[in-house]
Amino acid sequence: xxxxxxxxxxxxxxxxxxxxxxAPAARAARHAAWVAxxxxxxxxxxxxxxxxxxWMREFVEIACYLIFAMMWNLLAGYGGMVxxxxxxxxxxxxxxxxxxxNFAGVNPFIAVPLGAIAAxxxxxxxxxxxxxLQGGYFAIGTWxxxxxxxxSFANLSVVxxxxxxxxxxxxxxxxxxxxxxxxxxxxxxxVASITxxxxxxxxxxxxxxxxxxxxxxxxxxxxIDVRGMKLAVYVVAAIGAALAGALYFLxxxxxxxxxxxxxxxxxxAIFMVVIGGIGRIEGPIVGAIIxxxxxxxFSDYGTWYLLGLGLLAILVTIFFKQGLWGxxxxxxxxxxxxxxxxxxL
Amino acid sequence: xxxxxxxGLLLGSLYALFALGLSLMFGVMRxxxxxxxxxxxxxxxxxxxxxxxxxxxxxxIGVVLLPPAFGFGYALQRFVLNGTLGKDPLPSMVVTxxxxxxxxxxxxxxxxxxxxxxxxxxLATESVQLGDGIALGTLPLVIxxxxxACTAALQMLFDRTALGRAFRAVSDDRQIAELMGxxxxxxxxxxTAIACALIALAGVLQGMRTxxxxxxxxxxxxxxxxxxxxxxxGSFWGTFVGxxxxxxxxxxxxxxxxxxxxxxxxxxxxVVLVVRPQGLFPRTR
Numbered sequence: 304x305x306x307x308x309x310x311x312x313x314x315x316x317x318x319x320x321x322x323x324x325x326a327p328a329a330r331a332a333r334h335a336a337w338v339a340x341x342x343x344x345x346x347x348x349x350x351x352x353x354x355x356x357x358w359m360r361e362f363v364e365i366a367c368y369l370i371f372a373m374m375w376n377l378l379a380g381y382g383g384m385v386x387x388x389x390x391x392x393x394x395x396x397x398x399x400x401x402x403x404x405n406f407a408g409v410n411p412f413i414a415v416p417l418g419a420i421a422a423x424x425x426x427x428x429x430x431x432x433x434x435x436l437q438g439g440y441f442a443i444g445t446w447x448x449x450x451x452x453x454x455s456f457a458n459l460s461v462v463x464x465x466x467x468x469x470x471x472x473x474x475x476x477x478x479x480x481x482x483x484x485x486x487x488x489x490x491x492x493x494v495a496s497i498t499x500x501x502x503x504x505x506x507x508x509x510x511x512x513x514x515x516x517x518x519x520x521x522x523x524x525x526x527i528d529v530r531g532m533k534l535a536v537y538v539v540a541a542i543g544a545a546l547a548g549a550l551y552f553l554x555x556x557x558x559x560x561x562x563x564x565x566x567x568x569x570x571x572a573i574f575m576v577v578i579g580g581i582g583r584i585e586g587p588i589v590g591a592i593i594x595x596x597x598x599x600x601f602s603d604y605g606t607w608y609l610l611g612l613g614l615l616a617i618l619v620t621i622f623f624k625q626g627l628w629g630x631x632x633x634x635x636x637x638x639x640x641x642x643x644x645x646x647x648l
Numbered sequence: 649x650x651x652x653x654x655x656g657l658l659l660g661s662l663y664a665l666f667a668l669g670l671s672l673m674f675g676v677m678r679x680x681x682x683x684x685x686x687x688x689x690x691x692x693x694x695x696x697x698x699x700x701x702x703x704x705x706x707x708x709i710g711v712v713l714l715p716p717a718f719g720f721g722y723a724l725q726r727f728v729l730n731g732t733l734g735k736d737p738l739p740s741m742v743v744t745x746x747x748x749x750x751x752x753x754x755x756x757x758x759x760x761x762x763x764x765x766x767x768x769x770x771l772a773t774e775s776v777q778l779g780d781g782i783a784l785g786t787l788p789l790v791i792x793x794x795x796x797a798c799t800a801a802l803q804m805l806f807d808r809t810a811l812g813r814a815f816r817a818v819s820d821d822r823q824i825a826e827l828m829g830x831x832x833x834x835x836x837x838x839x840t841a842i843a844c845a846l847i848a849l850a851g852v853l854q855g856m857r858t859x860x861x862x863x864x865x866x867x868x869x870x871x872x873x874x875x876x877x878x879x880x881x882g883s884f885w886g887t888f889v890g891x892x893x894x895x896x897x898x899x900x901x902x903x904x905x906x907x908x909x910x911x912x913x914x915x916x917x918x919v920v921l922v923v924r925p926q927g928l929f930p931r932t933r
Contacts, residue, residue, distance in 0.1 A: 385737055385741055387741075431922070432921055435921050435922065435925040438678065438680070439679070439680025439740070440680060440873070442680060442741055443870065443873045444877075444921070446870065447917060450914055451911065451914045454911040455911065457907075458907055566866060570749060609753045613745075613747070613753070620739050620742045621731060621743065
């Protein structure tokens with residue numbers, strides 16, 4: 304009988320991508336993909352010299368949606384923690400960035416990552432409360448926590464209470480520089496987020512995370528620190544959500560509790576992830592592009608547009624459980640960011 | 649102070665009516681209905697729509713709405729939500745979250761964002777004098793009685809009847825219950841049907857007591873949820889008491905500063921969650 308233990312290590316679980324073509328061709332394809340990605344990023348980085356400022360603004364907005372959705376995907380699709388309260392960290396990131404810029408005199412562009420880290424620190428005690436609940440009740444519980452933050456900031460007169468306040472720290476900088484640097488910050492944040500999530504999921508810890516998602520008890524019995532792992536994912540997802548928030552309000556220049564802690568952020572993230580395909584890195588990317596396109600062409604319809612989004616999410620959940628990218632992956636074996644492992648015998 | 653306390657208890661009894669349905673659906677099939685609050689608002693608007701056509705008293709409408717709400721709940725569970733149940737809570741949550749967005753925007757389109765209310769006639773203005781200058785509104789008292797009756801009836805249904813036994817059985821172990829000849833999908837549908845009937849009642853009473861607007865749903869869901877968690881799972885009386893506590897806490901918060909009432913309610917909920925995550929009156933079935 305051929306048991307797993309008799310296999311040589313390189314023949315057991317590998318982190319190689321699961322493409323079915325032979326190895327050298329796969330390697331060449333991968334190199335080509337990396338070069339193409341590098342070129343695309345380089346072209347994107349030069350946009351401020353040849354593009355229009357409306358393009359940059361639009362990119363910053365998509366970037367925020369994408370990062371936020373990606374982090375929700377990490378939390379729910381990989382960590383198994385379905386939350387309706389990630390807007391708590393989106394708002395906290397925005398407010399932390401603004402407070403650092405306005406009151407501490409930090410350069411707002413540097414305040415973006417600092418604000419994200421500040422929100423990550425707040426996520427640690429918050430997790431202590433949120434982790435008391437599981438499943439569907441975890442989702443609603445996180446929503447309550449987000450509401451607590453919203454109401455707290457709405458009663459905080461230092462940041463303008465319910466009507467919000469303006470990012471005054473950017474006052475001295477001229478418009479073209481501000482838009483260009485905001486755009487670059489957004490680009491760096493997007494590339495960094497995708498890279499970090501990708502590397503994390505391909506690492507040993509990523510494998511542990513998948514094991515927890517699939518069966519918590521079995522994972523724990525194999526020596527995986529389930530609680531520590533969940534906390535790590537929760538904090539990372541919070542930092543990511545806060546990064547999106549800080550970036551959004553850097554581009555927006557104005558923040559209010561109702562905008563910062565709106566449940567719509569999470570609703571849109573769920574929409575993007577579900578449409579694109581949960582539990583895969585490409586999912587939120589595809590979802591964000593679709594969401595952006597729908598937003599561009601149909602958002603003038605207001606309530607009808609939102610009604611349509613809600614219906615679409617319901618239909619996709621019932622009839623396309625894997626989302627669009629999941630469907631394409633199954634049908635054509637497409638994969639941009641291979642994170643799944645295949646047993647080679 | 650006594651006045652605040654009594655007002656809080658009366659407010660809490662309305663919250664109890666919101667919470668019973670949520671408690672029932674989660675208890676029987678571990679289903680978290682994100683659209684719960686929106687269903688309450690939908691029922692209130694349905695009643696408002698009926699009053700524009702028929703000159704009935706809102707309480708009559710509340711009773712008339714029960715059968716269609718029951719049917720709606722049965723059909724929703726049987727044909728939509730049953731397919732989303734499973735170990736993964738995500739599909740059912742996305743579907744109910746989607747429903748929530750659909751209901752909110754449909755109501756916004758049909759009725760605009762203005763808050764509306766149901767005219768309860770003299771019932772809304774009458775009050776009962778309790779001496780010492782404390783007067784309780786008749787309508788809140790009626791709501792408290794309805795809420796108390798519903799809690800008692802639901803607990804009785806769960807503890808004493810064949811249907812209640814079936815609810816407990818599928819809740820404990822669906823597969824074994826099915827081996828014993830129960831049709832879980834029908835029992836789930838009945839649970840949601842009963843929950844929706846309770847929701848319809850809650851919606852009409854909410855519309856009579858205060859105003860409703862299309863975006864109120866999420867907040868009502870959070871109140872219902874907080875009541876369930878504070879009370880502890882597994883007992884409807886626990887949910888009822890949890891709702892009373894939430895009502896009193898919010899009323900005390902409102903007394904000190906109108907801006908902090910709801911915040912204070914949330915905070916007490918979080919404290920209970922940290923100190924006693926199983927709730928104050930848990931009863932494991």
